[in-house]
Amino acid sequence: MATEREAAIAAVREDVARLHGELVRYDLIVWTGGNVSGRVRIGDDPHEDLFVIKPSGVSYDDLTPENMILCDLHGNVVPGTPGSERSPSSDTAAHAYVYRHMPEVGGVVHTHSTFAVAWAARGEEIPCVITAMADEFGGPIPVGPFAIIGDDSIGRGIVETLRGHRSRAVLMQNHGPFTIGVSAKDAVKAAVMVEDVARTVHYAREAGPLIPIPQDAIDRLYDRYQNVYGQSSDARRDEGAAS
Helix, strand or coil, rough: CCHHHHHHHHHHHHHHHHHHHHHHHCCCCCCCCEEEEECCCCCHHHHHCEECCCCCCHHHHCCCCHCCCEECCCCEEECCCCCCCCCEECCHHHHHHHHHCCCCEEEECCCCCCCHHHHHHCCECCCCCCCCHHHCCCCCEEECCCCCCCEEEHHHHHHHHCCCCHHHHHHCCCCCEEEECCCCCCCCCHHHHHHHHHHHHHHHHCCCCCCCHHHHHHHHHHHHHHHHHCCHHHHHHHHCCCC
């Protein structure tokens, strides 16, 4: 009979493998780019947690719970576990840094979605000019610093930008969007939403001047969506309900 720890790992493996299909469904990635990871909570100490992430360079059609890779919070592959013979995603160090420094985060997603990447290429935040942004992100979607894959530089930029910020999305300059959530599914929802608003605001600005939403209205919209809308904040995020 599986232990509670083994059952938790198996559940996150299944969840993360399945959620990669959502990135394809919503046209957020090309080829084998992008990644979803999910935290496995182990006991009461978040520093003892693990996370699951996809292997590097493997086709999305070939992703299964068994070839997801289990890592510790320093990005080290847990030896002797399913998938451990493969190399994890090239963004593993960034995900690990986020999990180490933001214990409330249960999921991290990176995509190469077209419109969000276009804003990142300009190093320009997405202004909060539609109510869906106020609801979901509580304001503009910020830009993080330029950083190169290979160490935890991207992770540091994500944490520095999003810690204390309402937004669950950051546009890493010249790179693309990373999103966080209370679960992997919640982070995927944020990735879908950031591309949607990036596209809408781009088209709106092409057509004419943007009309900003007053800050007090943004605050009211965000508070209602996060604390009143749906069944509960946690349940709504977990189910990925739309406004």
